[in-house]
Amino acid sequence: MKLLVCVKRVPITGGRIVLTEDEQAIETRHLGFAISPHEECGVEEAVRLVEANGGESVVLTLGPADAEEQLRDCMAIGIDRGIHLVTDGEEWDPEATAAAILEAIRADEAASGPFDLVFFGNESADSGGFQVGLRVAHALGRPCATGLKAVAVDGGLARCEQEIGGGRDVYELPLPAVVTVLEGLNLPRYPSVPGRMRAGRKPLEQVTPVRPDSRLERARLVVPAGESKQAEVLGRGPDAARAVVDLLEQIGVAS
Amino acid sequence: MTTLVLVEHADGGPTDVSLQALALAGGLGGHVHALLLGPGGAEAAQAVPAAVAHVAEHEALGSFAPDAWASILCATADRLGATAVVAPGSEHATDAMARAAVRLGEPLATNCTTVTPGEPLLLTRIRWGGSLLEEARLHAGRALLTVAPHAVAGVAAGAPGSVETFTPELAETDLVVRVRDRVAPPAGGVSLTDAKVVVTGGRGVGSAEGFAPVEELAALLGGAVGCSRAVTMSGWRPHTDQVGQTGNKIAPEIYIACGVSGATQHIAGAKGAKRILAVNTDPEAPIMSIADYAVVGDLHEVLPAVSAELRRRRA
Ligand SMILES: Cc1cc2nc3c(=O)[nH]c(=O)nc-3n(C[C@H](O)[C@H](O)[C@H](O)COP(=O)(O)OP(=O)(O)OC[C@H]3O[C@@H](n4cnc5c(N)ncnc54)[C@H](O)[C@@H]3O)c2cc1C
Ligand SMILES: Nc1ncnc2c1ncn2[C@@H]1O[C@H](COP(=O)(O)O)[C@@H](O)[C@H]1O
Numbered sequence: 001m002k003l004l005v006c007v008k009r010v011p012i013t014g015g016r017i018v019l020t021e022d023e024q025a026i027e028t029r030h031l032g033f034a035i036s037p038h039e040e041c042g043v044e045e046a047v048r049l050v051e052a053n054g055g056e057s058v059v060l061t062l063g064p065a066d067a068e069e070q071l072r073d074c075m076a077i078g079i080d081r082g083i084h085l086v087t088d089g090e091e092w093d094p095e096a097t098a099a100a101i102l103e104a105i106r107a108d109e110a111a112s113g114p115f116d117l118v119f120f121g122n123e124s125a126d127s128g129g130f131q132v133g134l135r136v137a138h139a140l141g142r143p144c145a146t147g148l149k150a151v152a153v154d155g156g157l158a159r160c161e162q163e164i165g166g167g168r169d170v171y172e173l174p175l176p177a178v179v180t181v182l183e184g185l186n187l188p189r190y191p192s193v194p195g196r197m198r199a200g201r202k203p204l205e206q207v208t209p210v211r212p213d214s215r216l217e218r219a220r221l222v223v224p225a226g227e228s229k230q231a232e233v234l235g236r237g238p239d240a241a242r243a244v245v246d247l248l249e250q251i252g253v254a255s
Numbered sequence: 256m257t258t259l260v261l262v263e264h265a266d267g268g269p270t271d272v273s274l275q276a277l278a279l280a281g282g283l284g285g286h287v288h289a290l291l292l293g294p295g296g297a298e299a300a301q302a303v304p305a306a307v308a309h310v311a312e313h314e315a316l317g318s319f320a321p322d323a324w325a326s327i328l329c330a331t332a333d334r335l336g337a338t339a340v341v342a343p344g345s346e347h348a349t350d351a352m353a354r355a356a357v358r359l360g361e362p363l364a365t366n367c368t369t370v371t372p373g374e375p376l377l378l379t380r381i382r383w384g385g386s387l388l389e390e391a392r393l394h395a396g397r398a399l400l401t402v403a404p405h406a407v408a409g410v411a412a413g414a415p416g417s418v419e420t421f422t423p424e425l426a427e428t429d430l431v432v433r434v435r436d437r438v439a440p441p442a443g444g445v446s447l448t449d450a451k452v453v454v455t456g457g458r459g460v461g462s463a464e465g466f467a468p469v470e471e472l473a474a475l476l477g478g479a480v481g482c483s484r485a486v487t488m489s490g491w492r493p494h495t496d497q498v499g500q501t502g503n504k505i506a507p508e509i510y511i512a513c514g515v516s517g518a519t520q521h522i523a524g525a526k527g528a529k530r531i532l533a534v535n536t537d538p539e540a541p542i543m544s545i546a547d548y549a550v551v552g553d554l555h556e557v558l559p560a561v562s563a564e565l566r567r568r569r570a
Contacts (some may be wrong), residue, residue, distance in 0.1 A: 013519050015541025017387055026387075037484065037501040095362050125500070125520075127382055127389075130365045130401075131353035138357040143432045146321070146350045164346060166440030169319065171432060183501040184494035187487075215362040215394045217375070222388040231533060231542075231549035238560035240550040244532070245564045247548060251530065253452050253476055253508050254565060 001055035001153070002112070003046040005119040006101055006133075007035040007074060009067040010126045023220040025091075026126075035070050035125070041185035042119035045151060047078035048186070049117075053153070056080050058108070058115075062100050064089040068204065075199035076191035082204040083108065091127065093214040098135035100209045105140065107207075114176050117158060122147045122180040137178035144178040145171040151179055256285025259332050261324075261342035261351065262308075264291055264299030272343035274409030276402040277305065280341040281410065283372050283398075289415065290331050292316055292324060297420055304413035310420045319347055320433035325354035327423045332359075332397065339376075339398040349401050356399050364393050366403040381406070384500030384523035405527065445479045447496065452478030453507045453528070455498055457521075458485035459514020459535065459554055466491065468558035469513060475565050481505065483515050499524035513554040517542025534558070 011031040018027040035043075046057040059074040061067045062085040071082035085100050092100065109115065118140075120133030130146075137144035149168070150161035153175070160171040160179060173179070191199070234243040248254040258280045262273040269277075269291075280287050289305035291297075293316035300308035311327050328351060332340050340355065342348040344366045356363035364378055368388070371377040375392040381403050382389050393400075447453060454473040456466050466480065473480045482492040484499060498505055500520040506527030513534040515521060522545055525531065533546035534554045543549055550557050 013383070013386070015517050015519065015545075017383070017519055093362065098357075125383065128366060128384065129363070130349045131356065131363055134350070134353040135357045138354065145432055146353075147346055161438065162346070166446060168438040169434040170436035170438065172435050173432065183484075183487075183497070187490060187494075213394075216364055217392045217394065219377075219390040219392055221382070222379075222390060224385070224388055229547075230544060231531075231546040233538075233549050233551060234532075235550055235552075237550075237552035238556045240552065240557060241560035241564040244550060244557075244561045245568060247532070248476070248509070248565070249568075251508055253478075255569070 001049055001053050001116045002114065003049060003055065003057045003117050003119065004060060004105065004115045005039065005042045005046050005057070005074065005079065006060050007039040007043065007070055007121075008124045008126070009033050009035065009061060009063045009070045010124070017223055019221055019223060023222070024218070025221070033066070033069060035073075036121045037183035038121035038123070038181055040188045041183050042121060042181045043074045043077055043079060044186050044188040045181065046119055049153060050080070051078070058083060060101065060104060061085065062092060062097055062209070063087055071204060072199045073191065075202045076195040077189060078195065081202055084204060084206045086206055086208045087211065090211065091218070092211055093216045094127070094129040094131045094135065095215060096212050098132045098139070099212070101132065102136050102139045103209070104207060105136065116175045117153070118178045120178065120180045122182050133178055133180040140178065142176050142178050143173045144180065145173055146180040148179050148181045149184050151181065151185065256283070257335050257337045258283050258285060258287050258339040258341060259328070259335060259337040260287060260289050260305065261328060261340070261348050262289045262291050262299075262303050263343060263345060263348055264295055267295065267298050268302045268412060269299055270343065270345070271409055272345050272402070272404045274412065275404070275407045276341050276343040277303070278410045279367065279370060279400070279402045279407050280339070282370055283339050285338070288335055288337070290328065292327060297418065300415060300418045302412040303415050304410055306416045308415040308418045310418060311423045312420055313423055313425060315425055315430055318434040320430050321347070321350045321354055322432055323425050323429040324351035325358055326425060326429045328352070328355045329358050330423060337397065339400065341400050341402060344401040344404050352399060352401050359397060359399070361395050361397050361399050362393060363399045363401070364391065365401045367400045368403050368406040370400065383519065385526055386500070386519040386523050445477065447479045447481055447498070447503045447505055450479035450505070451508045452476040452511070453481045453498070453505050454478055454511045454513065455481035455483065455515055456486060456513050456554070457483040457515030458489070460486065460491070463491040465555065468555060468562065472511070472558050472562050475562055478507070483521050512542060512546065513558060515542060516540050517545050
């Protein structure tokens with residue numbers, strides 16, 4: 001099987017989001033970076049599928065030079081090679097992102113054959129556009145199911161489960177197909193030390209696409225108001241139990 | 256000017272999030288038309304306060320087929336000359352809107368909370384699961400928007416000007432992706448999303464076994480147990496228990512968060528909680544400036560004491 005996973009580098013914001021002075025971005029000087037948990041599960045699933053069936057897994061990101069860190073993290077878990085669409089750090093809107101990813105997929109498929117499955121996160125951690133995967137699928141003319149918590153490949157079909165209202169809806173997609181996945185799909189492994197060593201030597205292709213004008217153009221970011229307050233301390237240690245139960249009684253949930 | 260709103264329905268009426276989508280669409284000016292799909296649409300249309308409620312009836316709409324929804328949305332928007340299409344930010348509607356956007360060759364702004372009509376259209380949308388807002392300009396031939404759930408007050412249900420039923424034309428390719436089967440929800444237990452009390456354990460719980468006092472308190476209060484991603488990733492609890500941006504969104508009367516630091520991505524799932532009580536050894540933890548109430552202390556001492564006090568008062 002040949003599989004692709006698309007991931008996006010985002011800051012790990014911790015307890016409070018602080019913006020840059022121009023309100024165009026999150027202040028990331030003191031922050032670490034990651035990919036969305038949804039995408040982590042996509043990476044894990046691709047690695048497992050190749051472990052079980054043989055073949056090759058590829059990870060792709062559109063992002064700044066520093067996003068190589070996220071590609072190497074994915075390779076440390078077992079992805080075989082990477083494609084880095086290098087940007088100047090400015091965020092691309094979902095249409096532009098999808099167009100660039102589409103072009104990269106076409107180029108890779110022309111060189112080494114079609115991807116049986118392309119994995120996307122259901123939504124990116126930061127922008128949450130809920131659309132890049134569907135845009136790419138449509139352009140490729142491939143079926144796509146979204147928000148999946150289970151993907152099982154059998155023969156030429158992917159059996160997919162989507163959680164709706166507590167139950168699960170089942171889809172069957174003929175391959176090649178595109179899936180967008182959610183955290184809970186699997187429990188991703190942590191990279192091993194030898195995995196990290198190998199990752200540094202795996203092939204990484206770099207392409208520098210040109211950013212088109214945004215049709216969904218960010219004006220500024222705003223931290224929602226009313227986030228900061230100071231909790232009323234009911235007490236310290238087990239002695240606080242009475243005050244806690246008083247509160248539970250007062251709001252009517254104690255009985 | 257006409258705005259078309261995709262209205263989802265359940266139990267014979269429009270869903271709450273659809274009424275919220277109608278409210279946001281009202282702010283665009285002009286006529287608001289509604290589109291309802293599938294069995295029960297005609298009945299539900301009677302409670303949709305739009306100029307015209309269009310009801311698509313087709314035997315293939317009995318189970319969800321997102322490309323069919325997108326195809327009908329696009330055809331109806333074209334037929335009405337709609338300048339905007341608005342949908343609730345639910346799973347199915349969001350999926351269908353993204354497919355409609357790519358078919359129409361238009362951008363899509365998801366999870367909007369405000370719109371101001373104009374060229375370009377100005378909007379506010381949520382990022383980071385609601386921890387951050389973005390003000391944006393939408394440059395589009397036709398504005399396609401989804402509305403963030405529970406961020407906008409819905410319109411009241413009410414009779415439409417008229418109801419028009421039609422049979423859409425669907426291609427075979429619109430039905431490749433469709434729900435083939437359904438696995439029923441597991442029986443029993445209090446669901447996290449409906450629970451009046453949620454007691455969550457974070458990394459501070461220390462181990463899978465360490466959840467015993469969390470479970471005990473939740474059971475005493477008839478509530479549900481939640482966890483943070485640190486817990487899920489450690490394999491102490493299943494992801495179905497996770498609260499947060501990439502887990503469950505909860506809305507209890509009280510959220511009791513124990514051994515949880517209060518990362519924005521965790522709190523994104525608890526924004527619907529009426530009150531938050533934090534139990535944490537660290538008085539400086541970020542959750543202390545998010546919670547309404549706090550107990551500073553070791554959860555392994557505090558929770559058993561709270562359970563014992565509850566039992567004592569009940570005896
Ligand atoms: C894109 C993205 C999405 C994410 N989505 C989610 C999500 O959906 N849900 C989620 O939870 N996280 C999510 N995260 C992870 C999140 O950023 C945090 O890493 C995570 O929430 C931390 O979990 P925690 O609070 O349990 O652990 P920590 O941050 O390690 O905090 C542990 C807390 O326990 C306290 N403590 C320790 N011992 C005790 C004790 N004995 N008694 C009382 N208190 C004690 C400590 O003082 C500390 O405050 C996401 C991250 C990213 C980047
Ligand atoms: N810059 C990017 N690079 C690679 N993949 C991306 C990028 N942006 C979005 N994606 C993929 O598309 C998914 C959905 O993104 P979005 O439509 O922005 O919510 C993400 O979870 C990723 O899998």
